[in-house]
Amino acid sequence: MKxxxxxxxxFGGSGVxxxxxxxxxxxxxxxxxxxxxxxxTRLDFFNENLAYHEVDVANYPLxxxxxxxxxxxxxxxxxxxYEQLDLLHVHYAIPHASxxxxxxxxxxxxxxHIPVITTLHGTDITLVGKxxxxxxxxxxxxxxxxxxxxxxxxxxxxxxxxFDINREIEVIPNFIxxxxxxxxxxxxxxxxxxPDGEKLIVHTSNFRKVKRVxxxxxxxxxxxxxxxAKLLLVGDGPERSKAEILCRELGTCNDTRFLGKLxxxxxxxxxxxxxxxxxxxxxxxxxxxxAMACEVPxxxxxxxxxxxxxxxxxxxxxxxxxxxxxxxxxxxxxLKEENLGKFKANALARANEFDIKNILPLYExxxxxxxxxxxxxxxx
Ligand code: GMT
Numbered sequence: 001m002k003x004x005x006x007x008x009x010x011f012g013g014s015g016v017x018x019x020x021x022x023x024x025x026x027x028x029x030x031x032x033x034x035x036x037x038x039x040x041t042r043l044d045f046f047n048e049n050l051a052y053h054e055v056d057v058a059n060y061p062l063x064x065x066x067x068x069x070x071x072x073x074x075x076x077x078x079x080x081x082y083e084q085l086d087l088l089h090v091h092y093a094i095p096h097a098s099x100x101x102x103x104x105x106x107x108x109x110x111x112x113h114i115p116v117i118t119t120l121h122g123t124d125i126t127l128v129g130k131x132x133x134x135x136x137x138x139x140x141x142x143x144x145x146x147x148x149x150x151x152x153x154x155x156x157x158x159x160x161x162x163f164d165i166n167r168e169i170e171v172i173p174n175f176i177x178x179x180x181x182x183x184x185x186x187x188x189x190x191x192x193x194x195p196d197g198e199k200l201i202v203h204t205s206n207f208r209k210v211k212r213v214x215x216x217x218x219x220x221x222x223x224x225x226x227x228x229a230k231l232l233l234v235g236d237g238p239e240r241s242k243a244e245i246l247c248r249e250l251g252t253c254n255d256t257r258f259l260g261k262l263x264x265x266x267x268x269x270x271x272x273x274x275x276x277x278x279x280x281x282x283x284x285x286x287x288x289x290x291a292m293a294c295e296v297p298x299x300x301x302x303x304x305x306x307x308x309x310x311x312x313x314x315x316x317x318x319x320x321x322x323x324x325x326x327x328x329x330x331x332x333x334x335l336k337e338e339n340l341g342k343f344k345a346n347a348l349a350r351a352n353e354f355d356i357k358n359i360l361p362l363y364e365x366x367x368x369x370x371x372x373x374x375x376x377x378x379x380x
Contacts, residue, residue, distance in 0.1 A: 001367060002031045004079055006072070006100065007091040009040040011235070011261055012206055013286040014121035017151070017174055018091040019043050024177070024360050026050045033079055037068065041263070053079050069095040069102075076103035080114050087115045087146075087371060093124040094134055097141035104144075115374040117147035117367070120169075122283030125150075125159050126304070127210065139163045147370035152305025155283040170366055173308070174284045175359035176351055181293035183270050183348075190271040193257075198228040199335050202272040202296065204265055204287045205279075207237030212301075214239070214246050215278035215324050219299070221250045222328035227335065231256040232272070234265055269294035274334055280321055282306050293351040297343035299331050309354075315347045 003025060007018030019042040022032040026049035034040055034052045043052060057071040076088060076099065088103070090096035097118040107114050118141070123129075129138040142148055142165055149170045150156040156169045194200050201220055205211040213233070220231040233243065233256065240258065247253045262268065269275070275291035277300040284305040288298045292309075298316035300306045310316050317330035334343050 001025075001086045001371075002033070002083060003367070004033050004035055004076060004083075004085045004088040005091070006035045006076065006088060006096045007040065009036045009038045009043075011041050013174070013284070014092040014119075014124075015040055016042055016286060017119075017121070018089075020175070020177060020356065021089075021360070021363060022050065023047070024356050025363075028360070028364070031083075033083055033085065035072070035075055035079055037072075044263075051083075069099045072096070072099040073102040073106070076100060077106050080107055081110070081112065085114060087117060087367060089117045089119065089367075091119045092121050093118055093129055093138050093142060097145060098137050101141050101144045113374065115146040115370050116144075117149065117370055118142060118145040119172075120148065120150045120155055120159060120283075122151070122155060122281065122304070123210065125155060125162070126281045126283060130162055135163070139165070143167060146374045147366060149366065151284040152308050154305040154308065158283075158304075172359065172362045172366065173305075173354060174286045174289055175354050175356040176289050176293045177356050178293055178352065181266050181269070181290050181351075183295045184267065186267055186270045189267065193232070193271070194230050196228060198230050198255075199223070199273045200271055201229055201231045201274045201276060201331075202234065202268055202291065203231070203276045204234040204268075204290075205237070205277075207235055207239045207243070209239055210280045210282075211237075211239065212278045212280055212322070213243045215322065215327070216276045217243050217246045217250065217252065217256070218324045219276055219278070219327050219331060220256070221252050222324070223331055223335070224252060224255060226332055229255065229335075232259055232268055233257070234259045234262050234268055236260050265290065266294055269296055272296045273340060274299060274331055275316075276327070276331070277301070277306070278321070278324075278327060279303060279306075285309050289351060289354055292347040295344040295348045297334050297340075297347045299327050299334070309350070311346070311350060314343075315350045316343065 005022045008015040019040040026047045057066045100116040203216045282304045301321045302318035319326035
């Protein structure tokens with residue numbers, strides 16, 4: 001198939017899922033055309049079946065807000081026509097689903113029917129999508145998509161509860177490339193960070209409010225009262241300085257490192273003993289899955305789709321959002337020498353269930369199904 005993949009090109013989970021899906025489809029022989037405003041971060045791989053089309057947003061002094069959605073729709077029209085695409089798969093509803101709707105209508109006037117699949121990732125529904133300034137457009141463009149997928153049962157429920165949706169939503173969970181995310185031998189790195197055998201705690205995120213990074217710092221502070229430990233924080237975003245200030249207040253700076261946006265997060269995860277994800281909302285928790293694939297147990301909140309990934313008392317523990325004390329108690333259970341090995345093995349076994357090899361066929365079947373259901377003779 002020839003697929004147009006529309007996504008955010010950044011480190012965020014939706015862009016990562018779109019890029020990894022595109023790469024995997026290309027390896028299977030599909031032609032995948034990425035359409036976005038800059039080279040996707042994880043598109044670091046050459047394959048003759050992959051192409052990237054950059055959206056240029058022509059600016060004009062009148063525009064206080066450059067109209068990206070229009071430029072994106074125009075680019076989609078162009079790529080669908082000239083690359084003869086079979087379908088468009090857009091990741092994150094805002095503004096990709098409505099831009100795809102517009103592209104589809106334009107193409108229709110030219111006798112070209114292009115099916116559109118929208119994948120809902122999380123905050124496009126649970127946070128920003130519900131805002132009255134976007135809700136009518138989000139509802140409309142989900143309903144106008146030829147196929148809709150959500151990354152967890154919880155996200156599907158949330159979408160049906162908060163939006164007036166008149167179509168089926170298929171749940172296809174996030175996935176992991178186990179060839180890339182696996183525990184690597186990085187003993188020298190562990191020794192450099194934890195020279196005295198301290199336990200290593202890791203958090204990775206985009207440091208937005210929803211990630212509750214300050215809870216990570218507080219849990220770490222509590223753990224360190226009981227055992228020697230170090231904390232590595234990977235990623236960057238608006239809440240980073242608050243987290244740094246809290247480290248200073250709690251006196252944990254010497255044992256904490258902010259590593260910023262790292263490409264090779266699997267190298268850090270390879271030496272970790274525990275991953276913390278205390279999010280306020282989390283539709284799936286891809287970062288936790290990446291940790292589990294590297295044999296790292298997870299302390300998380302019990303929000304959103306996290307119970308569909310993190311198995312209570314098996315791969316880690318879940319607590320109510322903000323319950324730092326409970327998260328600390330659970331972290332200390334996992335970090336006990338006699339427990340750690342079992343939790344690590346369980347985390348890996350659970351991650352194996354989300355192997356891209358298991359999830360890719362679900363997308364391929366869904367593409368086929370949507371394409372067949374929307375089959376209209378096209379005149380090119
Ligand atoms: O986590 C983020 O804030 C990034 C966000 C995104 O859309 O880029 O991630 C969402 O999509 C991921 C991939 O499907 C999910 O694994 C994350 O759980 C989800 N984030 C939230 O729901 C907060």
